[in-house]
Every structure is written in C-alpha cells, then in structure tokens.
Amino acid sequence: MKSILSTEWKNLLRTPGMVFVLLVLAAALGFTAWAGLEEYRVVARMESEAKTHLRQQWESMGPSNPHSAAHYGTYVFKKNHALTAFDEGVNGYVGRTLYLEGHRQNELVQSDAAQGDLLSRFGKLRPALILQIILPLLLLLFAFQSVRGERDADRLRLLLVQGVPYSQILYGKLWSLWIPGMGYVLLTLGIQMGLLGFSTPLLARAFLLILGYGLFYWIVIGLALWLSSKTTKSYTALSWLLGIWIVWVIFYPKVTYSVAGILYPLPDRVGFAESMKADRSALLDGHNPEEEALKSLEDSVLQAYGVTSKEDLPINFDGLLMQADEEFGNQVWDKHFGELYEQMQKQKSWVQWASLPNPFGNLQSLSMGAAGTDNFHQVDFLQEAEDYRRVFIRTLNERHAYGGSRTGDWGYKEDQAFFNSIADFQYTEPSFSDLIRQQIPSLLLLFAWIGLLAVGIVRVQPKISAL
Amino acid sequence: MKLNQAIHWEWKSILSSPFLKSILVVFLLASVYGMYKGRQVYLHQNEVLAQLQSESEKEIEAALKLYQSGKTSPEDRPWLDIQNPFYAYWGYLKPLVGLNPSPLMVFSVGQAESFPFFKRVWINSSPYDHDLAPEISNPERISLGSLDFGLMWIYLLPLVLIACTMRIGSFEREVQLHKLIETLENGKNWKIQRFIALAIFFLILLGLLLLIGWGLGELNATVAEIGTMGFWTSLYLLFWLVLLYFLSELRLYQTGQALVFFLAWILFALIIPGAIQQAVALQFPNSLSLDMIDAKRTGRTEIYEQEFETTKIKVLENYPELDRDLPDSLRTASALEGIYMTAYREYLSEVTQNLDSIQSEKISLSRAWFPLNPVSFFHHRMSHLSRTDYDAYQQFKEKITQKAEQLQHRIFSQEWEGVIVDEEIFLETRKALE
Numbered sequence: 001m002k003s004i005l006s007t008e009w010k011n012l013l014r015t016p017g018m019v020f021v022l023l024v025l026a027a028a029l030g031f032t033a034w035a036g037l038e039e040y041r042v043v044a045r046m047e048s049e050a051k052t053h054l055r056q057q058w059e060s061m062g063p064s065n066p067h068s069a070a071h072y073g074t075y076v077f078k079k080n081h082a083l084t085a086f087d088e089g090v091n092g093y094v095g096r097t098l099y100l101e102g103h104r105q106n107e108l109v110q111s112d113a114a115q116g117d118l119l120s121r122f123g124k125l126r127p128a129l130i131l132q133i134i135l136p137l138l139l140l141l142f143a144f145q146s147v148r149g150e151r152d153a154d155r156l157r158l159l160l161v162q163g164v165p166y167s168q169i170l171y172g173k174l175w176s177l178w179i180p181g182m183g184y185v186l187l188t189l190g191i192q193m194g195l196l197g198f199s200t201p202l203l204a205r206a207f208l209l210i211l212g213y214g215l216f217y218w219i220v221i222g223l224a225l226w227l228s229s230k231t232t233k234s235y236t237a238l239s240w241l242l243g244i245w246i247v248w249v250i251f252y253p254k255v256t257y258s259v260a261g262i263l264y265p266l267p268d269r270v271g272f273a274e275s276m277k278a279d280r281s282a283l284l285d286g287h288n289p290e291e292e293a294l295k296s297l298e299d300s301v302l303q304a305y306g307v308t309s310k311e312d313l314p315i316n317f318d319g320l321l322m323q324a325d326e327e328f329g330n331q332v333w334d335k336h337f338g339e340l341y342e343q344m345q346k347q348k349s350w351v352q353w354a355s356l357p358n359p360f361g362n363l364q365s366l367s368m369g370a371a372g373t374d375n376f377h378q379v380d381f382l383q384e385a386e387d388y389r390r391v392f393i394r395t396l397n398e399r400h401a402y403g404g405s406r407t408g409d410w411g412y413k414e415d416q417a418f419f420n421s422i423a424d425f426q427y428t429e430p431s432f433s434d435l436i437r438q439q440i441p442s443l444l445l446l447f448a449w450i451g452l453l454a455v456g457i458v459r460v461q462p463k464i465s466a467l
Numbered sequence: 468m469k470l471n472q473a474i475h476w477e478w479k480s481i482l483s484s485p486f487l488k489s490i491l492v493v494f495l496l497a498s499v500y501g502m503y504k505g506r507q508v509y510l511h512q513n514e515v516l517a518q519l520q521s522e523s524e525k526e527i528e529a530a531l532k533l534y535q536s537g538k539t540s541p542e543d544r545p546w547l548d549i550q551n552p553f554y555a556y557w558g559y560l561k562p563l564v565g566l567n568p569s570p571l572m573v574f575s576v577g578q579a580e581s582f583p584f585f586k587r588v589w590i591n592s593s594p595y596d597h598d599l600a601p602e603i604s605n606p607e608r609i610s611l612g613s614l615d616f617g618l619m620w621i622y623l624l625p626l627v628l629i630a631c632t633m634r635i636g637s638f639e640r641e642v643q644l645h646k647l648i649e650t651l652e653n654g655k656n657w658k659i660q661r662f663i664a665l666a667i668f669f670l671i672l673l674g675l676l677l678l679i680g681w682g683l684g685e686l687n688a689t690v691a692e693i694g695t696m697g698f699w700t701s702l703y704l705l706f707w708l709v710l711l712y713f714l715s716e717l718r719l720y721q722t723g724q725a726l727v728f729f730l731a732w733i734l735f736a737l738i739i740p741g742a743i744q745q746a747v748a749l750q751f752p753n754s755l756s757l758d759m760i761d762a763k764r765t766g767r768t769e770i771y772e773q774e775f776e777t778t779k780i781k782v783l784e785n786y787p788e789l790d791r792d793l794p795d796s797l798r799t800a801s802a803l804e805g806i807y808m809t810a811y812r813e814y815l816s817e818v819t820q821n822l823d824s825i826q827s828e829k830i831s832l833s834r835a836w837f838p839l840n841p842v843s844f845f846h847h848r849m850s851h852l853s854r855t856d857y858d859a860y861q862q863f864k865e866k867i868t869q870k871a872e873q874l875q876h877r878i879f880s881q882e883w884e885g886v887i888v889d890e891e892i893f894l895e896t897r898k899a900l901e
Contacts, residue, residue, distance in 0.1 A: 028738070035745050042752050050757045057764060075760055090606035093581060096753050097760075099597035107600045110756050112748065113581035113609075114601070116829045117857050119843040121612045121622060124748060125741030134733050141729070145722055235634065238725060239486040246626055251497065254618075257608040258504070266603050270515050344605050351607075368607070375607045 004172025073101030081372025087128035089373025143224035319401025477664035575617035577855030
C-alpha cells in the first residue's frame with residue numbers, strides 16, 4: 001500500500017500545473033478561513049456593542065411604569081456561532097434583529113440578504129464552499145484521471161500480471177487522494193481553531209466536520225474510481241462523473257427542498273398572522289378585556305383575596321390582567337409557531353432521508369449543523385429568545401401587580417434598580433448530543449454509501465482486454 | 468465545410484449522444500420547472516397583495532357606512548372617534564404599500580423570497596420596522612436558492628455548454644485527427660463553425676423558453692420586456708461560448724479541456740462572485756438597524772423633550788399653507804401634539820435616509836466589480852428586469868417612507884386646521900394617499 005501511495009503522489013505532482021493548482025487551493029482556503037473569521041469577529045463585535053448600548057439604554061431609562069417598560073421592550077441580536085466562519089449556512093438569509101415586547105412574539109428581521117445585492121447563488125466564499133463543491137470536483141477528476149491514465153498507459157496490465165489485486169490498487173488510489181483532501185480540511189479548521197482558540201465544544205464540532213468531510217471525500221473518490229473502472233470509454237466515465245456532480249451539487253438539494261415544501265407546506269405570512277389573530281381574539285385581551293373573560297379572572301382574584309371589588313385589592317389587578325393576557329397569548333404563539341417549527345423540522349427530516357442518492361445533501365446538512373448555522377440552531381435561538389421574553393414580561397407584570405401599587409394606578413413607577421435587576425438575554429447553544437441526534441440520518445446515510453462503495457470497489461474489475 | 472453542413476453535423480452529434488441528449492432534456496425540463504416556480508411566486512405575491520387590498524377596501528367601506536349613518540365611532544370601539552383625523556385614518560385608512568411583482572418574475576425569482584413585499588403604513592412606519600419580515604419559508608431552502616430559470620440559465624447553462632463543447636478539438640487531438648482536419652480545411656474555421664452551430668441551437672432553445680415563460684406569466688409582460696430579457700440572456704450565452712472557444716485554443720486533450728472548462732466555471736460562477744460578496748460583507752457588515760432602534764427609543768424621547776415653540780417654528784416651515792394666526796390656547800391638544808409627531812416623523816425619515824445611504828454605498832461597491840464579475844452582472848440584469856433585485860426593494864422601502872410622510876402631513880394639517888373628518892374629507896384623503 002505504501003508503494004502505491006507514494007507512486008500515486010509522485011504521479012499526481014508530475015501532472016503539469018498540479019503543484020500550482022494545489023498551492024492556489026491551499027492559498028484560497030487560507031484566505032477564506034481568515035476572511036470568514038474576520039467577518040465573524042466584526043459582526044460579533046458589532047452585536048456585542050449594540051447589546052451593551054441597548055442595555056445601557058435600559059439601565060438609564062429612569063423610573064417607569066412596568067407595563068410601559070414591557071412595551072419599551074428589548075432587542076436581541078442573532079448570535080452567530082464561531083464556526084459560521086467555516087460554513088455560513090442560513091445566517092446570510094435570516095434576520096438578525098429581534099424585538100422582544102409585551103403581548104406578541106415577533107420575528108427576526110433585517111437579514112443580510114435584504115441589505116444588498118445577492119452576488120452569488122452559492123453564498124459567500126467560505127471554506128465550506130471550496131471544500132464542498134470545488135475540492136470534490138477536483139478529487140473526482142483526479143480519481144478518474146488516475147484510473148484512466150493507468151489504463152491508457154498500460155501500467156495497469158503490468159500491475160495485475162504481478163499479482164496485485166485490483167481492489168488494492170483502487171484502495172491505494174483512494175487513500176492517496178483522500179489524504180491530501182483531508183489535509184485541506186484540517187488545514188482550514190486548524191487555521192480557524194488556532195485563531196479562535198481551542199475549546200472542547202468547538203473541538204467536538206470540528207471533529208464532526210472532519211468526520212463528515214472525511215466520509216464524503218471517501219464516497220466521491222470511491223465512486224469516481226468505481227465508475228472509471230466500470231466503463232470502457234473515457235468520455236462515458238467522465239460524462240457520468242460530471243453529470244453526477246452537477247445533479248448532486250446543483251439539482252438535487254433544490255429539488256428535495258421543493259418536494260419537502262409540497263409534502264409539508266408552510267403557511268403564508270398573511271394566513272399565519274390572521275389565524276393567530278383569530279385565536280388570540282377568542283381569548284382575553286389585557287388592554288380591551290371582554291366582559292366575560294374579565295369577570296372570570298376578576299372573580300377568582302377577588303375570591304382569593306376575600307374582597308368584593310378590585311379597588312379593595314391590596315395588589316394591582318391590572319398587572320394580573322396583563323399577565324393573564326400574556327399567558328393566553330403564549331398559548332396561541334406556542335400553537336402556531338410550534339406547528340411552523342414542526343413543519344420545518346419535518347421538511348428537514350424528509351430532506352435528510354431523501355438525500356440517500358445524494359451524499360452531498362447529507363454533507364451539507366452535517367456541515368451546517370456542526371457549524372451551528374442550520375435551521376435547527378436558528379429555531380433553537382428563536383425559542384430561547386422567546387423563553388427569555390416570557391420571563392422578562394412576567395417579571396414586569398408581576399412587579400406591576402405586586403410592587404405596591406393599586407388597581408387603576410397607571411401612574412405608578414418602579415425605580416431604576418428594579419429594571420437593572422432583570423438579567424439580559426444570554427444565548428446557550430444546543431448541546432453536542434442534541435446536535436448529533438439531529439444529524440443521525442445524515443451520518444447513517446453517509447456510512448451506508450461507504451459500505452456500498454467498499455463492496456463495489458472490492459468487486460469491480462477493470463475493463464481491459466485479454467484479462 | 469459550409470456553415471449549414473457544420474450546423475447539421477453538430478446538431479446531429481449532440482442529438483445522437485445519449486449523455487448530451489439527456490443533459491439537454493433535463494436542462495429544458497428544469498428550465499420550464501424553474502419558470503413554473505417563478506410563476507408560483509408571482510401569482511402568490513399578486514394574490515396576497517390583492518387580498519390585502521380587498522381588506523383595505525372593506526375597512527374603507529365600513530368607515531363610509533359609519534359616516535353615512537351619522538355615527539362617530541364603531542359600536543365595538545367607542546373610543547375610536549372617526550371625526551378625528553388621527554383615529555379615523557388609524558382605524559380605517561392605513562395605506563397598503565406593496566412591492567408589486569413583475570410578470571418577468573417567471574424568469575428570475577432573484578431575491579424576491581428574501582424581501583418583505585407588503586406593509587400597512589402608519590405615521591411612524593419605516594422600512595426598518597420589526598414587522599417587516601419576508602414571506603415565511605424554510606431558511607435552509609432559501610439559502611440553497613430557488614430552482615428558478617435564473618439559476619438554470621446563469622449557472623446550469625454554462626455547464627451544459629461545457630458538456631457540449633468539451634470534446635470540440637480535444638477529441639480530434641486525442642485520436643490524432645486534428646492534423647487531417649487542418650490539412651483539409653482551416654482548423655480555426657472548422658472550430659468556429661461548430662461553436663456557431665451550438666450558438667444557433669441554444670438561441671432557438673432560448674427563444675422557445677422565452678415564449679413558454681411569457682405564457683406562464685400570462686402574457687402580462689410586454690414584447691419589449693421579453694425582448695430585453697432575450698437580449699441579455701443571449702448575450703450571456705455568447706459570453707460563455709466565446710470564453711469556451713478561447714479556452715479550447717489551449718489545445719488540450721479531453722480530460723484537460725474538461726478540467727479547464729470546469730475551472731473556468733468555478734472561477735466565474737463560484738469564486739469571483741463569492742469572493743466579492745465576502746469582501747463587500749467585510750466592508751459593510753449588517754447594520755442591525757441600531758440607528759432606527761435608537762431613533763424609536765431615545766430619539767423619540769429627545770424630540771418630545773424639545774422646547775415647544777422652537778419645534779413648532781421649525782415644523783411649520785414645511786407647511787406654509789397652514790394658519791399661524793390662531794393662538795395655541797385655542798387649538799386642540801392633538802393639534803399641538805401633532806407638532807412633536809411631525810418632528811418625529813421628519814426625524815425618522817432622516818434616519819431612514821441615512822441607513823439607506825449606507826446600503827446604497829454597499830450596492831455601489833458590489834456593482835463596481837461587475838466588469839470582473841460577469842456572471843453576477845448578467846444575473847443582476849435578469850433580476851433587475853424581473854424587479855426581484857435590491858433596486859426594486861429600495862423603491863418599495865422609499866414608498867413606505869413616502870406614504871408615512873404623506874399620511875402624517877394629512878393628519879397634522881387637518882388637526883392643525885381643526886378639520887372634522889366627514890365622508891368627503893375621508894375620501895379626499897384616501898385619494899391623496901393613493
């Protein structure tokens with residue numbers, strides 16, 4: 001095996017222009033690794049400054065009515081994972097600013113995509129673009145050339161006559177291309193991790209990336225070797241390989257999501273807003289309470305305190321009313337947003353399993369997931385922000401109710417110290433085990449491909465005459 | 468060989484190759500499907516805008532009924548005084564601003580799915596509001612891009628052309644036929660004729676696709692629009708054929724030629740656009756609209772804390788038609804508050820303009836690279852014609868600000884003059900806002 005490897009590498013480097021191509025590739029990866037990281041740092045710094053600035057505003061608001069503070073609300077910014085520098089995933093297309101306020105669950109707005117021209121349909125030049133699309137194409141062509149070159153120069157016949165099993169030759173070729181391919185992945189991640197600083201969660205995610213890319217490159221090279229061995233004509237093999245690459249990279253991912261959209265449709269914005277409005281209007285509205293709903297809440301509170309009118313309550317009933325409004329609203333948001341996220345998750349699962357004929361789709365999913373830039377992380381962020389909003393608003397409403405004011409006293413103000421005591425939003429990324437659970441279908445399918453190709457490579461015989 | 472013979476043989480060779488035949492069929496079907504997807508987005512956006520427009524009409528009808536019946540407020544909202552300009556228009560006349568889709572959207576969905584495309588405007592509205600979100604979609608699907616005709620023509624067509632041309636010259640060289648061809652006739656002419664044959668083949672295909680797209684857009688696009696789309700798409704086709712022709716002059720064998728062609732595609736379709744987008748993002752990162760958040764929080768407070776007389780003088784400078792003789796003590800509280808509201812509206816417009824100007828700098832920078840970035844240039848031409856590019860969105864944003872300003876202007880003027888809104892004034896305001 002060692003001699004096959006060294007011969008393959010010598011042959012590879014002897015190809016005219018190869019050293020140049022390999023160096024350009026390394027330089028491009030080095031540059032994109034740096035540029036992606038630089039953008040991550042710039043955006044992270046801006047987000048951190050914006051967060052501090054808004055917190056300062058909150059802490060210098062002065063004495064205020066708690067419910068007015070709930071309307072004043074707060075803003076959170078979508079936090080990018082550090083590995084967005086490796087694979088931007090959905091981050092360029094989702095909003096970055098989320099307004100958290102009383103009475104409603106808002107959505108992220110102001111995406112990068114809505115702030116300028118979209119120059120590239122394949123996203124920014126991040127390492128993932130090179131490692132997912134460009135490098136596999138080169139591996140595919142090198143693997144093809146390696147088999148056909150050997151055959152055209154009649155070296156293959158010589159090797160077989162010497163008793164070297166064909167599968168061993170193919171495995172030698174496979175590893176000889178896989179190792180440099182992985183060298184590029186490690187180089188890129190090494191640069192980024194070195195600049196980011198090594199940490200256990202980051203290393204775990206990097207390991208998943210290495211595993212995903214490792215499996216994919218194995219599949220790409222293995223398939224190219226198998227197909228090049230199976231076909232008689234060079235042109236046929238080359239056409240097949242390029243056709244497969246086009247289908248994998250351009251067609252299939254888009255087709256699977258289009259089909260997922262048909263199988264698990266998402267509501268449109270107007271319908272979504274209307275159905276939430278309809279459900280919400282059936283329940284108590286804090287600012288315009290219906291007589292009946294209000295009466296029921298009022299009776300239970302009066303009974304609990306053993307008084308006959310709201311004015312006799314030792315607390316501020318308005319605060320309770322506002323919180324009841326929130327609780328009812330939360331039921332509605334949970335139902336509708338819950339259904340929406342569930343549909344999206346169904347789409348994702350379908351796409352993962354439907355990517356059986358397309359390991360590129362599985363790699364894409366794995367890469368975005370490990371980089372923390374897929375929809376799973378996006379929804380996780382939104383849910384954490386919503387959980388925070390609920391605690392934030394409940395704290396304000398409870399203060400309104402139990403802070404010492406009486407019902408109807410809308411002029412009541414809480415001092416600044418109370419508002420300062422409400423903690424700011426802190427986002428915690430999903431655990432590694434959750435990430436793995438999410439990516440199990442992609443990993444399984446990649447391993448299935450490896451299994452199939454491993455058998456295929458062992459069984460395949462070269463199409464050469466007099467054998 | 469004569470050109471017609473070259474065309475005959477080239478077409479025959481394409482149509483006799485199962486690989487090329489299947490690639491062409493897939494390309495044709497995918498292009499038609501892409502146009503169908505574009506049509507779906509076009510119809511959906513039209514449908515949503517029509518639905519919202521009809522809701523607006525219903526609200527206006529409800530207001531008119533109230534005026535006609537002599538009522539001053541709806542029964543379920545007794546606090547909503549429809550004689551007061553602020554409440555009358557807040558309750559029944561919030562203008563709808565839409566980013567009207569072009570029938571050419573069939574050809575390029577572009578960024579349409581990333582842009583919000585409607586908004587009900589009120590006096591404090593801005594294009595940076597938190598309710599301005601695009602249509603609900605799975606972000607992973609959006610990040611992968613739509614399977615639209617733009618994708619097919621801009622990204623897939625070059626690959627199809629590569630498949631059709633990667634053997635031209637290289638195969639003959641590999642089987643040592645090139646010397647014979649050069650002896651029989653001029654080798655360059657022979658190759659040029661083959662490329663011309665391909666150009667004619669794809670131009671016919673493009674013509675067919677344009678007709679299908681025109682039909683899918685319900686023939687709503689004008690002939691001139693279709694013609695312009697045809698012009699840019701043909702030019703793009705020619706760009707690639709010329710590029711591939713020159714690359715084929717490197718005189719490589721089949722694998723080498725295929726590799727060089729693919730590298731050219733990677734360079735023009737992936738690396739250059741991706742690198743420029745990355746560079747632009749580094750220079751102009753997402754603004755997070757912090758200035759607008761500040762404007763709506765501290766900025767608003769600061770304006771409302773300004774000294775009244777100074778603010779009034781400044782605001783009234785823009786309203787020369789308004790009466791200045793009546794003492795403030797005889798004006799309504801809402802008329803006086805209107806001074807601050809107008810000042811705040813002007814401030815919001817100023818902040819919006821500042822944010823927009825940063826974005827237009829970003830756009831200028833990204834477009835300055837077009838001479839080196841032909842793929843993005845042609846893609847942008849298609850999106851621009853289809854009104855699915857940033858320019859169309861910018862117009863939509865400007866319309867939001869403009870409507871909000873008009874509305875504030877109307878409300879303030881009427882309140883200042885002590886106008887009581889009746890059916891006639893309501894309809895007059897409606898007309899002014901249309």
